Structure formats: C-alpha cells, structure tokens
Amino acid sequence: MRLHQPLPALEALERFLAEPGVAEAVAVRHVVPAQDATYAPLPEWLDPRLVQAIEQRGISSLYSHQREALDALREGQDIIIVTPTASGKSLCYNLPVLQEISADPAARALYLFPTKALSQDQLAEFRSLAELAGMDLSAAVYDGDTPAPIRAVVREAGQVVVTNPDMLSTAMLPHHTKWFQLFEQLRFIVIDEAHTYRGIFGSHVANVLRRLLRICAHYGSHPRIVCSSATVGNPAELAETLTGRHFRVIDRSGAPQGERHVVILDPPPLDPRSGVRPGPHWLSYRAALSFLRAGRQTIVFGRARVAVELMLSALREAMREGRGPIDRIRGYRGGYLPSERRAIEAGLRSGEVLGVVATNALELGIDIGALDVSILAGYPGTIAATWQQMGRSGRRGEASVSILVAGAGALDRYVATHPQYLFGASPEEARLDPENVHVLLAHLRAAAFELPFAPGEHFGTAPADDLLAFLGEEGHVRQAGDGRWYWSSENFPASEINLRLGAPENVLIIDTGPERPRVLGEVDLFAARVLVHEKAIYLHDSQQYHVDELDWEERKALVRPVDADYYTQAELAVTLKPLDVFAPADRPAGSRQHGEVMISSIATIFKKLKLDTHENVGWGRIHLPEMELHTTAWWVALDREAVGDWRRDELDAALVGAGRALQTVASVLLMADPHDLGMVAQVQSPHAQQPVIYLWEAAPGGVGMSVRLFDRTDELVRGALDLVAGCDCQIGCPACVGPRGESRLDGRALATRLLRLLCGPTGATRSGPDVEVAA
C-alpha cells in the first residue's frame, strides 16, 4: 500500500481505526448529524453599502441567528450569542455597529477581547468589512502595545476601540475625561469570549464592567451589550452576573454543519494494578500521521509546548520517511512571532499548510478556515474548549473527524468514560462572584477615584454606602459636606488591581534567561508557595521554567527557561476551620453545607512527575512560612452512626478517595482549574466531631463555586460515585481515587461504599442522551 494516498476523511478514519492497537483504545464513537443552514433575509433597514459589502463576500442572506441578533439589538435588547465556532458570530455585532455608525458617524463602540492576539485578528475582520462597504472610519486597538502618539488619536477619533479588560481598568476608566468623546457616544459594548470571564478573573471583569457602565451613565450614554460565548450551561446567568443587565440568549445556530464523527480514545493502562496510563501523545501522533498521509488538513492540539514540539518533530520525521510534504506541517504556539503566526494562519486558509500542531494559543476565535480533522491530545480542561478545538474541523457539506485522546489525568478519564457530558446539554457553568469582598472593595476604590459616589448610589445590585464607610475607615474615601463619597488618597487604586489574580500581594516571576531579565508574570502569595517554590517547574505560555530562587521577603521568584520531561507538584498540609455556615441541609447519612472557612496551610514537599505518565521520579522539601486564607467552602459531613462500624484507616482512605473524585467532578461542573478547588478530608473533624470532606476555593473570598456545589450536591455526589465505581482499575488509580501511596487498602471499593452512602437508597443513575459506547 502506498504511504501517501489521498483518501476522504471518513475512509482515512476507518483505516486508522483498523490499525493494530487502536481498536482497543476506542471508548466512544459518536456521529453529530449534519445540519442544514437556516437562512433569513437581510433586513430591509440595513444600509445599502453594508448590503453590498456582504454581497461582495458572496453572501445574499444571513443565518437565522445572525438575523435574530440584528433584530434584537435593533429593539434595544442586550444579547448573548452562544453558537458554535465558525458560525459567523462576529457579523452579529460588526453589522449593527457599522449600521449605527453609518446612521450617525458620532456613534462609538467598545470591543473587549480577553487577549491581544484576538484583538488584532478581530480588528482586521472589522476593517475589511468596513472597507467593502466603502465606509471610511477609524477603528483601532488600544492596548499596552499602542504607541503614545497613536493613543491620543484613538482617544479623540476612534469610532471603534478594541481593547482588553486590563487596559480598560487601568488606562481608560481612571482617565475617562480624556475619553469623553467615546463614553458620551458609546452605543455598543462587545464582550467576546464571555465564558473566559469566570472564576477570579470573571469576578474582576464584572466589577470593571460596573465601573464602565457607571462612567457611561455619567456621560449620559446607555450602550447595548453584545456578549458572545462558547457553549456553557448558563449563558444568560453568566452575562447577567458579568454586566448586571438582563440578556436575550441567542443559541439556535442557523449555520450549516457537516456531519462530524467524534471518536474518544482512551488508551488502556500500562499496568492494570497501579493503574498507570500512557500519555495521549503517541496515539495522537499516530492518528495525525494517518490523516496527513491521506492528504487531509489536520490540526493537532497539545496541552503544553513540549508536547507540541515533540509531536511536531515526530510527524515531520515520519513524513520524511515516506517523502511526504514535511514543509507543510507547522507548529503554532505562544512564543512564535506574530508574523510567523499570520503566515501559518494564511497557509491553513489557503491549504498550503496541511497540518498544524498547536497549543491552545490557537483555541480562541482566530480565523484559520475549516479543516478536515481535529485531534486533541488530552482533554483541554473544559467541555467548551473541547468543542472550540473540535470546531476547527468541519467543512460545509463534508464529513469531518474529531478525535479526543484522553490523557492519564482524572479529568481526562472522567470525560472519556462519561461522554454524555460532552454530547448532552453542557453541564459546565461559568461561575464568578462580583460580590467577592476583596475584589469588590478593590474596584470600589477605583470607582470612587473615577467619580464620587452619591449617598444610596448602587454599585452593582446594591447600594455601596456600607462598603464606602468601610473604605472611609481605611482613609481611602471621605464623605464630604454634600454627603457624597470622594476619593481622598494619594494612591492610584486601579494600578493596585491585577484582574487575573485574587489577592492583592503578589510574587513577581522574573525570567533571568534573556540578557536583560524580564518579568514573566505574577502569582498571588498563596499560590506562589506551590507554583514557584525553589526547584519548581513553572509553566508560562506553554514554556517550562525552572525556579532557581524564591525570595519570599522581596516577593520575587527567579526562573530560567528549561526543557524538562517532568513537572512538579507541591503538597500543602492544610488545616481547615469553619467560620460561618451559610446554609445546612440534610443528606442521606449526613448533611451538606457551605460557608466561610479559614484555611491554614504550609507547603511541605514537592514531587517530580513525568510529563507523559505522571510517574514519580523524585522529590524535595519546601521551606516556606505557614499562611492563612479566608475563603468559602462546600462540605459534606457524615453521621457518625452511618460509619460507626468502619475501621479508622478504612474510613480515612474512603474519605480521601471520595474527596478526590468529588474534586474531579466539581472541576468539570464549574469549569475550574484543578488548583482552583482544594480538598480536605477529616476522619474526625475537630469542629463537627464527624467525618467531613471539604472542597474549598483557592481564591481568597471565593468566586461563588461553593454555593453552586451546595445546590448541585446530588449531581456532584452521583458523578463522583460514577467515576469511582465505573473506573476499570483494580483497587484505585490516579484517575479515580488518586495515587495510592503506601496504603494496601482497596481505595476504590471503600470510596464507592462511602459515596453510595451519601447517594442514598436511590443509588447512582446516569442521565444524559443516549450515546453509542463502543467498548
């Protein structure tokens, strides 16, 4: 058989699945049926120049969701668009913005994107549409890279200003009088990729938007808001929490979709006893090679830079053997030059580039056209990101293939064995809590700096008076003779806020690799101990760095780039004390609660784990002070009678195992990073005198995850039971109840027993759509 033989994607898939060693890894095959396009006519009120511009692109009508968006905005509604990748979301806001400007050139719009790369890409898209319409208007990116002379021009004349929340918070809002032309005439705020505004970042951004809307009100404008988001379980709630407005959800996509064949591969364990599994890269590589040899345009997503580079060079090597087109296989990740990236993107659109191996730098909205095959080497962490990456393949009228190769981690395994989460209605909720008191106070300071507060004035959904009085005690604000609260400090509060961090005090991470050391980023003090302790491997922008020194007093971590085949994982010894219970409720065999807790923790040791197999290859001690964290937590307490006949060591293993499984499932439900939620299991809680499992939020003050876990406890406990009971390991593995350590007990059986108790007599029931499970 010839190595390189053009084949349609589906035939190539069959050929790949028939390869030795592949069939036994297939966990799921699922066909997402094709969907025909639903069109709607262009609205008659659309400016003829815009009609002409669209027609020049070969479009004579809109998709139904685009028309729905246009009509809703025209009626003055705020909307959130939740349709798949490449369904023409940007037209939903670009057209109304251009229409508004064509009717009134004084009109302005503000576009917010979470990253700089996305800003540039979307600006180019907007400009090309405006050019086709023959509209001469000023649209510009305003971010940290904008040169000073251009900034003044953008401030005065920019009709469409494209920026990010960080820039809005520190450079625009505190100087709003210099932007008065923009704020006076602001008609639209576009918030793209809204699902990325979750957790602590989302809680900050929600407060930045409160400040923005307050400034708009001061200048007498009431802009409409357009959000767009990847599919999440709670789009309306997300948009409403983020902005304080009520939203119309537009989620019925009219865009056509070709048939999509989704295959989930779950490589079997290397050693069934220990449950150690291979990483996802070998199978991903084999799949990619198979499709590339069939001449199919293929994208492979890896989770880390090292993995991407390894797969890339292996693919090129293999293609060389068969005299394949090695130049047509490219890498794409953070750290590539923008020009390089643009060339790869263009090459993908034209077909010049056949295969690309990328990190999630390519995940968000960047236009590369549609490919034939997408391969995900490892679960990207959220279902939303999974669909965004899979959405990279799929041409109109042709079948496309998406392959997810599960990695060895617990989340990966959970998704591989519970495909209903992937194919059913999304269980993921983007959670944020604008009322996190630390975040709220930081932004209230900034807001008072921007404009004085009238007595009784709302910040968010409630009056700010109490909070302002509190700030008054600190001396930051002061109530003047007219009863209003004024900023009364020399400080510049917006510069003290880092939107991407929870706590105010941060450790700077300094890269000593280049000739002139540069600041890579910062982490909050609490996280610093586990992320940048000495000898840690710190990941930034998919590059690994070795921490040479952590200067705790100076709050500095000195790192240098390395290429290591392991990562580090630090262990925290945690004690937990509940401070306040918000709500208790009964459960079978115990109770569920959520409330505020005090966590004292000390980093003890770190382990070195191999990148692909998570095998332990070494360890070291960490010497850092103990710290306290005030945060929110969810917990289940077991009645002592219910576990009265358990041996203490068995109960301990059961609590830890069940806790780990609960932690995994909670991460899935709440789109959380594994280190956003901590877990503590106590056989005899000093406070409740009961066995308790706590899940606590790593962000100081919490971001609203605990209350949702409380509401969704049933789902959470059942999910954990499913995970543990359904695992194909023998007595517990890293993917279900966690690494086994020295224990000789059957952790899986014990955790299953405990979770059954918590589920009650109804036991575990799976919900979700029917999925054809191959195994």
Place this chain on the structure above:
Amino acid sequence: MEGIGVGQLRRSRLERLRDARVREAADIRRPAIGLPREDRATALAAAVGGIVQHTPGQPIVAVEWRERMEQDLSGLAWLPEAVDPASPFVLIDTETTGLGSGTGTLPFLVGIGTWEGPDFVTRQLLLPDQSDESGYLDALEALIPPDACLVSYNGRSFDWPLLVTRYRLHGRRPPTFAEHLDLLPLARALWKHRLPDARLASVEAGICGVSRPHDLPGSMVPARYLDYLRSGHAAPLRGVLEHNRQDVVSMALLLRVLARELAPVAQQGWAPDSVHPGDLGGLGRAYARKRRHQEALTCFDAALERLTDAWQMQRYEHIAIDRARTLTRMGRREDAEGAWHAIALEGGQHAAWAWLHVAKHREHDASDLAAALRATDRARALAERGRLFGRRDQRVERDLARRVPRLQRRLAARVGTGRSRMR
C-alpha cells in the same frame, strides 16, 4: 428582592472582614465630623488668612498677595516661542492631592499671578471641601480672560490637563485662552547646563537667587490637604499656600530675566555681560529647533565671543559645533568649514569629528582630495590617541573606515589619468 439579598451578603462579608481587621489591630480612622459648608469655609479662611468668596455655587476661600514688581515684558516678543507681550500674562500653578493625572487627583489650590499696574498680584483659590468644586471652577474661570497668555512651569503636561479634567468631570467646557508658555522646556534648554536639575526650586535659586529656607517639600503637600479634609486642621495649609505663592512669584521673576536679558539678544545682536555663555548657547539651540537659524547664529556668536580661555572653549565646545551646523543649514558652507576647522584646531573632545567635517568640505566643496586626506590623518591621529586613553570613538572610526579608502581610490584614479589638481 435581589438587591436586598446582595446588600445583606455584603454587610455580613464586610463584618467578617472588619472583625479580622480589628483583630489585627489595624489603624482605623474615624470619619471626620462634618461642619456645615459655610462654617467650614469660614474656618478655613480664618486659618490661612483669606476671605470667603461667594460663588453662585459654593463658598470658596481666596487669598491675595501683592508686591511691587515692574511689568517689563516687551522683550518676550523675541522668544523662540510665539508670545504676544501685549496679551495679559496669567501665571498659573496648582497644588494637588497626587502626581497622577487621573480623575481622582484633585487640584485643591490654584495660584494665579497677574500684573496690575506696578503690582504683581497672586490670587490663590483654595477648596474648602471636595463638594465645593463647581464654585471653585467658576472662580478660576473668572481669572482667565480669553486673550490670556498662560504661563506655567510644566503646566502643559501636568497642571492644565488636570484642570481640564475637572471641568470635564463637571460636564463643563474648560476656559479658553490665547497662548500657553510653559517655562520648563525653556529652562531646561537655557539653564540646566549649570544647575543640578531643571526643577523650579533649582532654577529660581540658580537664576534669580531665590532661597526658601522654610519651604514645604512638594511631596508633603498632598498629605497636608488630605489631612485637613479629614480632621479640619487648616493651619498646616499655610505652608502649602506659601509654597504655591513662591512658585508663582518665581515664575514672574524668571519671566523678567527672560524678557530683560535673554529674549532681546537675538534682536539686538549682543547680550549684557551678566549673561552666561552657556545660557546663550541654549537659547541659540531653542531658536535652531524652531528653524530660526539667523537668530540662533546671533546667539551662538554672542556666546562664543565671551569664551575667554581654552578651558572654557573646550567646556562649551558644543556651542561651536551647534554654530557650525547652523551655518551648514543656512547654506553658508565656506563659513561652516571655517567653523569646523576652528573647532578641530581647538583640540577639544570632538576635534577628531571636526577634522572629518573639514575633510568632507574639502572633498565635496573644494574637490581638494589631498587636503581632505590630510584632515582624515589628523582625525585618525586623535582617534588613536583617544584609544590609548581608553576613549574609543566608534563614530569617528566607522567614518574613517569608509572615508579614507574612498579618498585614496579617488586620488589614485585622478593621478592615473593625469588630471591631478594637486597643489
């Protein structure tokens, strides 16, 4: 109601945070007891020796100072900056609650200096409370006539934009004026060469002999006002007012020095003996930046005339260089060559570079390749000596590396074809 729920949530979270603070024994400040608006202004006026001025909006405090100072500013017409001496000069300086330019930085004191007959009058507007700002802005606007020439020290990038922000914040248009003369860039050009820096305090001391033994450091100004707002203690603000008044008066003194001694130099072709040659050089450069080359040349000439000894010539070599460049820009190439030659012979820091200029003129203007080559020899000798002393001049070395081979090539070609014009 959702609002009530959130309100309760906030209160409970805040209480816990407050408890934590109390446990940490944090310094908790009680809010100031508010006086009625009128009383506040009256108390403030009494404390700082001012009067309460009633604006349509709110009461504010005004303080007025008068002193004899002749207004003799006609000379300013010849400054490099376009200034009309007939327009009313309005000197302006603000004191603020911080150095930032955001909307939370409050200019709480504005000092305005004007001439009234034989008197120089400083009027200071002081804000009794943050809530009185609208009346305060009224009062300020009344002091700035539309044909005014504003005079400030760094006011173009700091004081004025800050005031514009205040007007915008109140939804008003900022006052208009005819011109704005910012003295900071001029002071930098004219005097920084003989002063530690170009801060107003350094310039007034070095140029006008002003000394402020008891002056309040500018960095302490914000705290004094913020403390007054909280506590009502107004007496410490006297130091702030005095500081601000001196700033305004110093600007007036600097204007006088400019008008009498410096601005007329270019016009009359000479400078009083008291004027430092370096100042004249700086003035020339200021003209040169505005492409007023004739005036620049006059200043450079006046400066060089009074350089008496070799040490001074070397110290102010850059003036001679600027003069040579100006001559080139004016198209006076022969004079320019003469100027470079003089610099080269002086043997200063840039002598090698000057020889290269001589070479350039010899080669291109006079087509005298041999003389050009001799000039490069001189440059090379100086450059080599410099290198022995550890002072490498890469600019000279790069130029030599290009120029010398080219000259040799051209010379050889000329000798070869017998068209030598060597003398």
